[in-house]
Amino acid sequence: MDILRLFDLTGRRAIVTGGGGGIGSALAAALYGAGADVLIIGRSESVVGAASSIHASDHPVLARVIDLTDRGALRAGFVEAVETLGGLDILVNCHGTTHLEPSLEFRSEAWDEQIESNLTSVFQLCQLAGRIMVAQGRGKIINIASLLSFFGGLRAPAYAAAKGGLVQMTKALANEWSGQGVNVNAIMPGYVRTKINPHIWKDPVRSEQTLARIPANRWGEPADLQGAVVFLASSASDYVHGITLPVDGGFMAR
Numbered sequence: 001m002d003i004l005r006l007f008d009l010t011g012r013r014a015i016v017t018g019g020g021g022g023i024g025s026a027l028a029a030a031l032y033g034a035g036a037d038v039l040i041i042g043r044s045e046s047v048v049g050a051a052s053s054i055h056a057s058d059h060p061v062l063a064r065v066i067d068l069t070d071r072g073a074l075r076a077g078f079v080e081a082v083e084t085l086g087g088l089d090i091l092v093n094c095h096g097t098t099h100l101e102p103s104l105e106f107r108s109e110a111w112d113e114q115i116e117s118n119l120t121s122v123f124q125l126c127q128l129a130g131r132i133m134v135a136q137g138r139g140k141i142i143n144i145a146s147l148l149s150f151f152g153g154l155r156a157p158a159y160a161a162a163k164g165g166l167v168q169m170t171k172a173l174a175n176e177w178s179g180q181g182v183n184v185n186a187i188m189p190g191y192v193r194t195k196i197n198p199h200i201w202k203d204p205v206r207s208e209q210t211l212a213r214i215p216a217n218r219w220g221e222p223a224d225l226q227g228a229v230v231f232l233a234s235s236a237s238d239y240v241h242g243i244t245l246p247v248d249g250g251f252m253a254r
Contacts, residue, residue: 006236010035013085014233015078017068017125018095020047022194023144026222027092027229029054032061034230036090039081041066043095068095068121069113078128087136090233091129093122094144096162098196100155114158119165126173130182137181140233143170145188145244147251167244174242183241185232190248192220216249224249 014031018024019040032038032054039062040051051063062084066077082088096118099110126141133139146163147153153160167186174184191210193201200206201219211219228247231237246252 007230007234008035009090009230009234012036012089012233013087014038014090014092015041015081015085015088015129016092016094017041018093018144019063020044020050021094021196022222023189023192023225024092024094025050025054026226027094028061030226030230031090031092031233032059033226034234036233037085038062039064039085041068041077041081041095043067068125069116071121071124074121074124075128078125082132088129088132088139090140090142091125092142092144092229092233093125095121096144098156098159100199102155103157106157111158115162118159118162119169122166123169126169126184130173130177130184133182134177134180139182140237141173141182141184142229142232143184143186145170145186147188147190147248149186149188149244150252170244171242178241183232183237185237185240185242186244187225187228187232188244188246188248188252189225190214190220190246190251192222192224194222213254214249214251215254218249220247220249 014036016024016028019028020042028038028040040047041064047063051061055061064081066073068074099114129141143166145167148160149163149167170184170186225247228245
């Protein structure tokens with residue numbers, strides 16, 4: 001048996017949200033490199049540049065600018081994306097934002113924005129994708145969790161609540177859909193150097209404290225997540241349901 005064929009995504013159709021960011025674009029590139037047809041969604045025009053940096057001229061990566069916190073735009077954009085791809089086999093939810101503020105002063109509107117962006121919109125996308133995938137008897141949904149799914153973090157109560165909820169939601173959907181051929185799992189990045197966390201890696205004290213707890217003795221890079229997303233998107237993970245896979249340099253083990 002050619003074991004590598006289990007990881008081949010040729011002919012699979014994939015949507016990746018948050019595709020203009022460092023992690024999202026790396027995940028999209030991994031799926032594309034494994035053979036998938038890929039459409040990436042982002043909230044700014046940066047998603048267009050990210051798409052053009054990934055693909056070859058004869059097999060383009062498509063891009064759509066959609067505000068996923070606008071529920072009407074989310075639904076319409078998702079339908080249009082699926083129609084453009086001609087169907088859907090893989091959904092990777094990698095979008096999200098963070099807001100840092102002491103909990104005693106944390107504004108209710110900031111709370112609502114964080115929950116909408118990091119949890120509610122993810123559920124809506126899972127639900128829309130799930131309806132397609134359950135009907136066709138197959139599909140892969142991959143949510144991007146966070147270390148704050150398990151830790152409380154500092155000055156990010158809404159983000160921690162949303163990412164904790166995302167892990168539980170992933171399990172709940174897996175419980176309902178796994179028997180119908182749909183895999184729902186999550187990837188938990190460790191400390192990966194991206195635009196969302198400069199408050200840590202640009203702070204010499206916090207950066208040193210963080211590095212001291214990572215057994216791999218280095219910060220992660222977006223490319224470190226590529227193998228995990230191909231695994232969870234491919235036939236190699238057909239019997240894997242409801243997990244949150246840490247890709248964290250051993251951080252959770254310490």
